[in-house]
Amino acid sequence: MDFNDTPEEAAYRAEVRAWLKANAPGRSGGHESGLEDPVSMDGAKAWQRKKAEAGYACITWPKAWGGGGGKAWQSVIFGQEEAKVSTPGNPFAIGLGMCVPTVMTAGNPADAERFVKPAVLGDEIWCQLFSEPSSGSDVAAARTRAVREGDEWVINGQKVWTSGAHFSDYGLLLTRTDPDVPKHKGLTMFWIDMHAPGVEVRPIHQMSGASNFNEVYFTDLRVKDSQRVGAVGDGWKTSLVTLMNERLSVGGGGGGSGHQRVFKLASDISTLAGPAAKDAGLREKIADWFVQAEGLKYTTYRTMTALSRGQTPGPESSIAKVVSAGVMQDMAHTAMDLEDQYGIITDPALAPLNAAFQTMLMGAPGLRIAGGTDEILRNIIAERVLGMPQDVRLDKNVAFKDIPTGR
């Protein structure tokens, strides 16, 4: 057990650091802003191209596809070092983490040839069109309908929670092609041009006030059969390829530094019992948050160790989001309680630490839901890691059109 880099890792890290120092452009507008500002999108694209040309984009992908031809541990080290420097927002993560790998794995060779390189270079951005108003956790309940007409398919329906749809060039779309068979069997995947007639993107106004996600409406959108990714009726199998990549692309925590902000807040606040920094209840909570955040950080290191050794990482990384989202919400709520009546103020000019905790409070519910709710993640851990049986299902071996829907 050695917490330090091996000589090989240290050498790679030094190389990455030197390259980042010479090339990292600094931050120009964040993902929070939606990257709508053309300057920040240009900056993000330029940064992606620079990384790709140096072999630091999609490090584990073959060079022939525009990747770096490297190892998984190199990818982890690059990610750690890149996170330490100032870089533009990353609008490419969903495409390169999920959509494009699906096209590479399940799509036809001509599409892979056409799409992979431009995506790696940052020239084209992808979004993932899976969730619908009636199918959130239950992804296979998608209703967006694709009907075949000769060599084309006609698509009608609606997707929701689509990150980055408003700046994406292409999307990976899960559709219902046969409602007369059980739901997992009647799905088919396509890639679509987000600028095609019949695609309408509307931003979702989140409870936090920001708009990071969209609704996407399809009205008689026509796609060619050659845009199909995988066989007709194989959409569920294809979507599992995508979701597996989603699980792998989820990173771990950055450790217990969050407590420093709470200390900072507490240093300037009193409770009825005295200085907040000496409040026993708060101190216990700080310890709890620290231990959980550090636990996640070292869990990431365990995953990285497995990658370094050329092994498949264990399932331990599946705990990251469910823990970090909960810590974030509890920390925000506790900190605001400490601020007492003043805690209702969200104006960054007035609220302590530029309203960091108020922002956290309003972001946390989203984090607990996005990419798998707390409840679904616990189901996944129980079923896939601990081997518990699936829940009793009322939707298996029933034609999709006959499954109760509530409304």
Added chain:
Amino acid sequence: MDFDYSDDQKFLKNEARRFLEGRCAIGVVRKVLDDPSRSYDESLWKAVAEQGWMGAAIPEADGGLGLGHIELAVIAEELGRALAPIPFASTVYFLAEAVMLAGSDAQKSHWLPKIAAGETIGCFATVERPGALTEGQIQARVEGGKLTGVKLPVTDGDVAQVAVVLAKEAGRMGLFLVDLAGPGVTRETLQTLDPTRSAARLTFAAAPAERLGEAGEGMALAEQVLNRAAVLLAFEQVGGADRALEMAKDYALQRYAFGRPIGSYQAIKHKLADIYIKNELARSNAYFGAWALETGAAELPVAAAAARVAACEAFWFAAKESLQTHGGMGYTWEVDCHLFYRRAQQLGLVAGGAKAWKERLVTELERRNAA
């Protein structure tokens, strides 16, 4: 970065598990539980000594295997998993660590070979009353090399040959080695929550005491010993917590209610997922603690406290929720859940409770932030 056991350490872990499955099946633990006259399993102690485990982290020059603290952690995890009813922690994590940390050459060459050979059982006698260990609660005094005072509870104090005792000498805190077979010592086994790990009241009336480490450093040394023990105990806790989860899993798959396995209900699934989450957080924190212990890193106080807090939480949660998963059967004497429930609480308190360790952790963080 190599943040996992090495192949050799994994081999040791498998060997240790196989050995303990053979020599320390749950029936062995129950024999100690059910027989008030037994404080520990002597034949298991001897068998473990023959494996050389007491000396895993003791240098070869002092009669040990000279492996290291990671190997000791590997063994600790398996001992914890087996609920081994032997005075291993008191002897190895406390006595041996205290002697290696603060002992003179003479003390090291006297005690370490005996510990490594399994000939000496030790104990760590600090607290005297309810509440966290503070300097203020220490009444025990050493005058002219003689110790007077009462220590309780002292885990394994009824079977140990030697105690490491925290006491005041000329108003300053010190750690002392006391021969428990010598004059001026009386001991009495206490009734405790986990009878598979015994504890005693030690009464000293002018018992000869030999200082361990420098005068006035007693509290600081005791804290350093506690940091080291906390990391190793965390591995025992992680081992116990993992087995409690396995028991809950097995039961949830076998037990049917309303026509299906109870493990198919989300109430049970989510409970098991929560146990898994806490166990993994505890394991990761324990690994970092082991690294800090093995390398003597400056991070040890923070790492040990984090390992301790996470492990106390994980084993307690796993033990209580595993019992809950077993329903009414879990509350019976015959089903093993209560053995884990008892041990979780015993290990969770023996080196100081989680509340005190959280305070130590935050104090260390404040120190670090200020620096």
